[in-house]
Amino acid sequence: GAVVSQHPSRVICKSGTSVKIECRSLDFQATTMFWYRQFPKQSLMLMATSNEGSKATYEQGVEKDKFLINHASLTLSTLTVTSAHPEDSSFYICSARATINQPQHFGDGTRLSIL
Amino acid sequence: DAKTTQPTSMDCAEGRAANLPCNHSTISGNEYVYWYRQIHSQGPQYIIHGLKNNETNEMASLIITEDRKSSTLILPHATLRDTAVYYCIVRVGGANNLFFGTGTRLTVIP
Numbered sequence: 001g002a003v004v005s006q007h008p009s010r011v012i013c014k015s016g017t018s019v020k021i022e023c024r025s026l027d028f029q030a031t032t033m034f035w036y037r038q039f040p041k042q043s044l045m046l047m048a049t050s051n052e053g054s055k056a057t058y059e060q061g062v063e064k065d066k067f068l069i070n071h072a073s074l075t076l077s078t079l080t081v082t083s084a085h086p087e088d089s090s091f092y093i094c095s096a097r098a099t100i101n102q103p104q105h106f107g108d109g110t111r112l113s114i115l
Numbered sequence: 116d117a118k119t120t121q122p123t124s125m126d127c128a129e130g131r132a133a134n135l136p137c138n139h140s141t142i143s144g145n146e147y148v149y150w151y152r153q154i155h156s157q158g159p160q161y162i163i164h165g166l167k168n169n170e171t172n173e174m175a176s177l178i179i180t181e182d183r184k185s186s187t188l189i190l191p192h193a194t195l196r197d198t199a200v201y202y203c204i205v206r207v208g209g210a211n212n213l214f215f216g217t218g219t220r221l222t223v224i225p
Contacts, residue, residue: 006158034212043202044159044215093158095213103149104213106158 003027004096006107014115015086021079021110023094029074030096034104035067038091050077084114119203124220127197133190135219137203140184146207148179150188152199153218159202162188193223 003026011019023033032051036044048064050056050071058064066088068080077096081088091111095104120138127133139148147166151159163170163177165186170177176189190197202218 002161004158036215043217044153046212046214049212091156095158103161103164105161106151109156109158111156 002096002098002103002105004030004094004105004107006094006110008110009108010111010113012113012115013084016083017114019081019084019112021081021092021094021112023077023079023096023107025075025096025098025105028096028098030077030098031074032097032100033071033077034095034097035069035077035079036093036095038093038109044093047079081112084112086114088112089114119205119216121201121203121216121219123217124222126222126224127190127193129195129223129225130192133193133197133221133223135188135190135201135203135221136185137187138185139203139205142183142205143207146205148177148183148186149204149206149213150175150177151202151204151213151215152197153202154196154199159215160199162201193221195223195225197221198223 005024007022035047038044047062048056048058050069052071052074056069071077091109093109095106097104149164150162153159165177179186200218200220204213
């Protein structure tokens, strides 16, 4: 089945640090990748959608200069949380989709803790 | 995308069938029904999806009523590892993202 790999699984770092999270589709080419955020005891909230080779589309309230998304190839997207602060601590999850009529498949998430 | 309504929580005895209902009374003709589940501290896992016909795969069966206003996900023989939050989502074919509601927390009891 479709496999999406996300790395790292957990990050703990100091306030002000920038953190990069990678999302890879291992056995299919992903024309579209999505980045979600999930706070404790809440559901997933979409942050942005990225199509390979084009700029990401951000959801309302998500700062594009703080959450940099790069989708340079059909198998890799990265999310960089710039100058992270404690309020950015969350569970970040990516997903990927081969074509518009295929299901999204999710990575196992990255738990980010900013001290 | 149409809104879905699911019970907040359900229990199921291990080895028995788990039947998870979902109401989507405002679903439109081109919207698919998707089911995902999320085990604690992991990303959501795709289970199954359908448009109007019942579907079955190695994980589950999806029963969609004839008027498509509701559906039921069936796990035929629930195991402890099926304990998770189950999300029922309707999405227009070709639409970009999935909207995750609050889902049903299924607890499989030994």
